Amino acid sequence: MTFLIKWDSEQPFYLQIRNQVVEAMARGQIRPGNALPSIRALAEQLAINLHTVHKAYQLLDQEGYIHLSRRQGGIVRDLRNPNHAFLEGWQERLSTILSEAFAQGMTSQDILQYYRQITQEFAGTTPPGSEEAILDE
Amino acid sequence: MTFLIKWDSEQPFYLQIRNQVVEAMARGQIRPGNALPSIRALAEQLAINLHTVHKAYQLLDQEGYIHLSRRQGGIVRDLRNPNHAFLEGWQERLSTILSEAFAQGMTSQDILQYYRQITQEFAGTTPPGSEEAILDE
Amino acid sequence: MTFLIKWDSEQPFYLQIRNQVVEAMARGQIRPGNALPSIRALAEQLAINLHTVHKAYQLLDQEGYIHLSRRQGGIVRDLRNPNHAFLEGWQERLSTILSEAFAQGMTSQDILQYYRQITQEFAGTTPPGSEEAILDE
Amino acid sequence: MTFLIKWDSEQPFYLQIRNQVVEAMARGQIRPGNALPSIRALAEQLAINLHTVHKAYQLLDQEGYIHLSRRQGGIVRDLRNPNHAFLEGWQERLSTILSEAFAQGMTSQDILQYYRQITQEFAGTTPPGSEEAILDE
DNA sequence: GTGGTCTAGACCACA
DNA sequence: GTGGTCTAGACCACT
Numbered sequence: 001m002t003f004l005i006k007w008d009s010e011q012p013f014y015l016q017i018r019n020q021v022v023e024a025m026a027r028g029q030i031r032p033g034n035a036l037p038s039i040r041a042l043a044e045q046l047a048i049n050l051h052t053v054h055k056a057y058q059l060l061d062q063e064g065y066i067h068l069s070r071r072q073g074g075i076v077r078d079l080r081n082p083n084h085a086f087l088e089g090w091q092e093r094l095s096t097i098l099s100e101a102f103a104q105g106m107t108s109q110d111i112l113q114y115y116r117q118i119t120q121e122f123a124g125t126t127p128p129g130s131e132e133a134i135l136d137e
Numbered sequence: 138m139t140f141l142i143k144w145d146s147e148q149p150f151y152l153q154i155r156n157q158v159v160e161a162m163a164r165g166q167i168r169p170g171n172a173l174p175s176i177r178a179l180a181e182q183l184a185i186n187l188h189t190v191h192k193a194y195q196l197l198d199q200e201g202y203i204h205l206s207r208r209q210g211g212i213v214r215d216l217r218n219p220n221h222a223f224l225e226g227w228q229e230r231l232s233t234i235l236s237e238a239f240a241q242g243m244t245s246q247d248i249l250q251y252y253r254q255i256t257q258e259f260a261g262t263t264p265p266g267s268e269e270a271i272l273d274e
Numbered sequence: 275m276t277f278l279i280k281w282d283s284e285q286p287f288y289l290q291i292r293n294q295v296v297e298a299m300a301r302g303q304i305r306p307g308n309a310l311p312s313i314r315a316l317a318e319q320l321a322i323n324l325h326t327v328h329k330a331y332q333l334l335d336q337e338g339y340i341h342l343s344r345r346q347g348g349i350v351r352d353l354r355n356p357n358h359a360f361l362e363g364w365q366e367r368l369s370t371i372l373s374e375a376f377a378q379g380m381t382s383q384d385i386l387q388y389y390r391q392i393t394q395e396f397a398g399t400t401p402p403g404s405e406e407a408i409l410d411e
Numbered sequence: 412m413t414f415l416i417k418w419d420s421e422q423p424f425y426l427q428i429r430n431q432v433v434e435a436m437a438r439g440q441i442r443p444g445n446a447l448p449s450i451r452a453l454a455e456q457l458a459i460n461l462h463t464v465h466k467a468y469q470l471l472d473q474e475g476y477i478h479l480s481r482r483q484g485g486i487v488r489d490l491r492n493p494n495h496a497f498l499e500g501w502q503e504r505l506s507t508i509l510s511e512a513f514a515q516g517m518t519s520q521d522i523l524q525y526y527r528q529i530t531q532e533f534a535g536t537t538p539p540g541s542e543e544a545i546l547d548e
Numbered sequence: 549g550t551g552g553t554c555t556a557g558a559c560c561a562c563a
Numbered sequence: 564g565t566g567g568t569c570t571a572g573a574c575c576a577c578t
Contacts, residue, residue, distance in 0.1 A: 026237075026240045052578070065240060086237075086241055103162040104218075186554060322563085353515050365529075376533050451549090468551090481551045
């Protein structure tokens with residue numbers, strides 16, 4: 001997968017990285033057991049600070065998406081069921097984002113259309129056997 | 138409607154207020170033309186600073202949810218169609234939140250269930266005749 | 275001429291009135307010697323406070339557009355040359371508004387087009403003899 | 412560029428700053444990609460409060476003139492075409508300022524002379540190669 | 549270093 | 564009464 005930093009985004013760099021990893025997982029571009037690029041390599045590739053990448057990986061580890069170890073770097077975990085802590089915050093954020101849509105005058109149909117548009121990218125999971133490169137340099 | 142500040146939340150106070158207003162709009166608890174509580178009144182009620190509430194109201198005004206004026210205070214606007222700028226950011230945030238769910242092992246069915254659970258509160262718009270108080274003291 | 279208050283405008287009422295009087299003068303709808311509606315009448319017609327209309331008239335008097343007296347109310351003056359004080363502030367405001375246009379990417383042609391569009395309404399001055407009603411009720 | 416606060420102006424400080432930035436953009440003194448002085452630096456230079464400068468920068472960001480970010484401070488944007496919302500308010504303000512001129516007895520020739528006088532400063536964009544300092548200390 | 553949030557208290561403009 | 568402006572000083576998040 002390819003990482004891309006938007007230098008003029010309002011989102012912190014570490015969150016951009018975190019989000020891109022999560023999206024890649026959802027799309028099946030990286031799968032349980034796969035290794036993320038090393039902190040050093042990714043920092044160099046993106047021309048940002050080591051600490052920033054480290055922070056992103058720590059967050060991913062803390063949220064349960066990866067297992068971060070000194071030896072192996074970041075390994076994607078196999079998550080089957082979200083834990084309670086995740087669900088609680090997630091629901092609230094979903095509620096907020098849906099409220100915005102309704103308050104802005106969107107209908108349930110509009111929203112579900114966007115939902116399908118987004119999730120069909122996720123549904124297209126690559127077959128379990130295929131092991132593609134994590135990072136195309 | 139009732140406002141509630143979570144003092145230990147990672148979300149800034151002003152965003153909590155903003156979100157609660159938007160959710161109340163989605164639920165139909167406050168409707169176009171209704172007045173929000175005055176900045177001073179809400180600040181006192183929540184025991185937070187006047188400027189913090191002011192910031193929340195300014196954000197709501199800027200996002201188009203309310204009209205904030207020196208004369209009338211904050212009045213809920215009637216939004217019919219979201220503009221392009223809103224939709225762009227909204228889609229991206231929806232994409233992020235959905236990928237989190239998939240990456241955490243949730244299925245489309247799980248997600249849609251939460252969707253219905255949340256939106257059925259919205260769909261339940263109060264009948265047009267009923268005029269409820271904005272703020273239950 | 276007809277006055278119209280925009281209740282949800284960010285502009286103060288007294289400025290809205292002042293601007294409408296000035297625009298009516300520019301269009302030739304009210305002319306030197308004409309009387310403005312009485313403060314009391316206008317306040318009643320617009321359903322706003324006497325003080326607010328008074329403030330507008332005072333401002334017009336102070337800026338030299340009208341002569342405000344207790345007996346005759348507001349009488350439109352015959353201005354031939356703007357005084358220095360007016361010109362100074364006016365130039366600065368014109369400079370600001372033109373800067374905005376250029377900074378937003380407009381060209382001189384764009385601006386002059388708007389200029390013509392606006393001034394052609396002013397150019398269409400009614401002939402000097404005709405004395406039309408100040409206020410159509 | 413040089414900022415200057417008029418302490419006895421009726422214009423709020425934050426608007427004075429905003430206007431001076433916009434004028435500098437129109438004159439080509441600051442160009443797309445250039446950085447504005449940091450909020451703290453400008454506040455100190457002008458001997459006004461940090462929050463006042465902050466407000467000016469936030470307004471400029473909101474109006475689209477600059478991009479304000481935690482990382483880079485204020486960066487001048489490259490605006491090509493004004494949006495509809497801008498044009499609407501701009502036209503009305505132009506209309507008001509032009510009617511003042513006519514009501515004060517100025518002619519179209521007078522106005523166009525001022526127009527040229529102001530815009531010739533804008534037209535005189537500095538040659539593309541020259542990179543002048545943003546802030547002459 | 550940068551901007552962002554929050555608090556506290558003052559005074560002003562508008563109606 | 565309302566919101567708007569300005570000041571002053573604190574702490575935080577990001578790089």
